[in-house]
Amino acid sequence: xxxSRLIKSSLHRQFKRSQNADLKAYxxxxxxxxxxxxxxxxxxxxxxxxxxxxxxxxxxxxxxLLPLIEGKIVLAQAxxxxxxxxxxxxxxxxxxxxxxxxxxxxxxLKEALHWFIQQATGKVLAAHHAPxxxxxxxxxxxxxxxxxxxxxxxxxxxxxxxRILRRQGFIKGGELRLGECRERYNLPVYAAHNALTDxxxxxxxxxxxxAADSGINKVKISQLLR
Numbered sequence: 661x662x663x664s665r666l667i668k669s670s671l672h673r674q675f676k677r678s679q680n681a682d683l684k685a686y687x688x689x690x691x692x693x694x695x696x697x698x699x700x701x702x703x704x705x706x707x708x709x710x711x712x713x714x715x716x717x718x719x720x721x722x723x724x725l726l727p728l729i730e731g732k733i734v735l736a737q738a739x740x741x742x743x744x745x746x747x748x749x750x751x752x753x754x755x756x757x758x759x760x761x762x763x764x765x766x767x768x769l770k771e772a773l774h775w776f777i778q779q780a781t782g783k784v785l786a787a788h789h790a791p792x793x794x795x796x797x798x799x800x801x802x803x804x805x806x807x808x809x810x811x812x813x814x815x816x817x818x819x820x821x822x823r824i825l826r827r828q829g830f831i832k833g834g835e836l837r838l839g840e841c842r843e844r845y846n847l848p849v850y851a852a853h854n855a856l857t858d859x860x861x862x863x864x865x866x867x868x869x870x871a872a873d874s875g876i877n878k879v880k881i882s883q884l885l886r
Contacts, residue, residue, distance in 0.1 A: 664694055664882035670810055678687060680807050682777040683771045689782045690812075694882050701881045703728035703814065704783040705866070706776075707858035708793045709756040711749055715799040715828030721758050725779055726863050728786065733863045739779065740856040742766035756853045759764060771806040773797075784881055787860040788838045790815035791886065814884040816841065819828040823873070841865055845872070 675687035685713045693701050705726045712718030720743050727734040727743055742758065744766045753759050767775075776797070790813040802808050820841045824831055834840055836863055839852060845868035850861050870879060 667812055667885055668694055674809055678807060680773055680805050683807055686777050686781045693784050696881055698879050698881060699731045702783040703786045704780050705786045705859045705863040707855040708796055709855045710796060711752040715795040720796055722855040723776060726858040726859040728863050738856060741772050743772050744768050769800055773800055773804055785813035786866055787813050789817045812885045815886045816862050818886055819869050
């Protein structure tokens with residue numbers, strides 16, 4: 661309950677002070693979702709691919725979005741965008757497979773941010789290792805929309821970390837990677853590091869985690885948000 665009040669208070673403050681119409685609508689729509697059961701809460705599972713891991717230095721290359729509505733993955737509404745960057749993708753292409761020529765038809769980051777916020781309005785964000793993705797989005801919103809903000813998300817990595825610690829009291833190296841987490845739930849192997857594929861992998865993992873714990877009908881969003 662205390663965590664829920666803190667998140668609601670943050671959302672109220674950001675709603676009141678925001679000068680950006682898209683962000684204002686986003687924060688306002690978040691407030692009533694916080695105390696809902698997960699199954700009643702529209703989720704938007706996201707994944708980013710970047711040129712590196714430092715939000716102050718590196719750039720977003722692609723964004724994958726996948727709605728999770730009433731406990732069901734809505735593949736028909738999956739979306740993916742490539743993002744224009746300054747300079748070259750460099751050696752990061754070895755990780756995500758996006759080459760400089762793939763970005764010739766990409767959209768500017770500012771345009772992608774407006775699209776992202778509009779898609780996320782009325783939904784709660786979810787990701788695997790959410791703090792990393794959120795830090796890049798917050799930095800981009802600060803730079804391109806001139807707004808400082810704090811985004812919240814359900815983090816499948818954090819859910820798995822807590823489950824493992826309850827079971828064995830420690831985390832082994834690599835146990836929290838998306839592929840390793842999925843393997844524990846007998847989920848299929850997907851090729852990693854495509855933003856949309858990883859969003860799907862995270863959505864499936866999240867549903868498996870909820871089913872293994874208290875169940876999607878009992879867990880509230882406020883219990884999962886980071």
